[in-house]
Amino acid sequence: MQPVKPVKKRLVTCPQCQSVSEYSVENxxxxxxxxxxxxxxxxxxxxxxxxxxxxxxxDDFLEE
Structure with a gap:
């Protein structure tokens, strides 16, 4: 049995106030x-x- 690797928390900058918050299901x-x-x-x-x-x-639209 292999040891379980701890999951790193993914931190992102809030697009509005620029504070750091966790990007997870809990948020x-x-x-x-x-x-x-x-x-x-x-x-x-x-x-x-x-x-x-x-x-x-x-002219901004691409023609296919």
């Missing part, structure tokens, strides 16, 4: 550190805070 807000940061990000999406800086032109 239900992942990749965010908290519900607050998750809701702030959701609000930015809802208010169209994330936008493409210029209009998309027909």
């Amino acid at each position: 239900r807000f992942r990749p965010f550190c908290s519900e607050r940061c998750k809701l702030i990000d959701l609000g930015l999406w809802a208010d169209e805070g994330y936008r493409i800086p210029q209009p998309i032109e027909p």
Whole structure:
């Protein structure tokens, strides 16, 4: 029987506040550190805070 290797914790930076949090099943807000940061990000999406800086032109699409 082989010994079980300990699992390393995967730490990530919260996209909202830049604090370090664990990326695991136990962190239900992942990749965010908290519900607050998750809701702030959701609000930015809802208010169209994330936008493409210029209009998309027909030439921007690849033709197959």
